[in-house]
C-alpha cells in the first residue's frame with residue numbers, strides 16, 4: 001500500500017463548494033482501494049484568508065504544499081479584496097512561480113458532443129492537450145511593465161532552460177498519451193516564428209528536442225492559424241505546446257470547444273510538484289448558492305490521480321484516474337445531472353453525487 005499526501009486549497013467564492021464533494025469522491029476511491037491511500041490536508045490561502053488575516057499565502061501553507069505528493073487547488077481571488085496597490089490576490093499564480101510549475105497542462109477533450117458548439121464528424125474525436133509555458137513568455141514583466149506618458153512596454157522572455165524542460169515535458173506527455181491510447185504521439189509547436197526572433201529561438205529549441213524523440217512525430221504551426229484550426233479541425237491535434245500568452249488565449253478557446261469553463265480541468269506541473277485546479281475562477285456571482293458546477297474540479301482531480309500514477313508507476317492510481325474521468329463523461333453524456341451553466345437544473349452536490357453513483361456502476 002502506497003500513501004500519498006494531498007494538500008488541499010479550498011480557495012474563495014465557489015472554491016469550497018466544489019472542492020468538498022471532490023475530496024469526498026477521492027476519499028471514497030482511496031478507501032475502496034487496497035493498493036493506495038490518500039491523506040488530505042486542508043490549508044488556507046486566498047483572498048478571504050487575506051481579508052481575515054492579512055496573509056494571502058501563509059508560509060506554513062506553502063510548506064505543506066511543498067511537502068505534499070500533489071496539490072489540489074480550487075478557485076481563488078475575490079474582486080473586492082485586493083492588495084493596497086490595487087492588484088488582485090492570486091496565490092494560484094504565486095505558487096506556479098514558487099514551485100517552478102512551468103507546464104500549464106490544459107486538456108481539450110469533448111466529453112459529450114452535445115456540450116460542444118462544434119459539429120464533430122462521425123469517427124472524429126476531440127481529444128488533445130494544450131501545454132502553456134507558465135513562468136515566462138509575455139508574462140515575464142507581469143506587474144512591472146514600464147508605462148510612460150505616451151508609451152508602455154512589456155518584455156517577452158524565452159529562455160533555453162525553461163524551453164528545454166517544456167519541450168521535453170511535451171514529448172514525454174505525447175509518449176504517455178500514446179501508451180494510454182489517447183493520441184498518436186505527435187507534438188505541435190505553436191509560435192510566431194515568422195515574425196519574432198524570440199519565437200524563431202523557441203522553435204529552434206523545439207526542433208533540437210524533437211530530434212531526441214524520433215518515435216514521436218512533430219510539426220510547427222503559427223498561433224493565428226492554430227486558432228483557426230482549433231475550430232475547423234481540432235480532432236487533428238494531439239499535444240500542442242506554446243508560449244505563456246498564446247497558451248492563455250488558446251486555452252480559453254479550448255474551453256469554449258469543450259462546452260465552457262465548467263468542464264475545463266487543468267494542471268500546472270513542474271519537475272517536482274504539480275497543482276491541479278479547474279480553469280475557471282471563483283465565480284463570486286454564484287457563490288454560496290449551491291449551484292456551482294463541480295465537473296472541472298472533479299476532472300482536475302482525475303488528472304491528479306493519473307499524474308501520480310505515471311510518476312509513481314502505480315497501476316491502481318492510473319486505473320482510478322481513468323475511471324473517474326469516465327464517470328464524469330457518463331454523467332455529462334446522459335445529461336440528467338447537469339448544472340445550470342450547462343443548461344441543467346442540478347445543484348453542485350447533485351452533480352457530484354451523480355459522478356459518485358456513476359463510479360459505483362463499474
Ligand code: ATP
Nearest residue numbers: 077261262280281282283284285286292293294341
Ligand atoms: P478569473 O479571472 O479568476 O479566472 P473570471 O472573472 O474570469 O475569473 P470566473 O470566476 O471564472 O471569471 O467566472 C466567469 C463566469 O463563469 C461567471 O459568470 C461565473 O458564474 C461562471 N462560472 C465560473 N465557474 C463556474 C462553475 N464552476 N459553475 C458555474 N458557473 C461558473
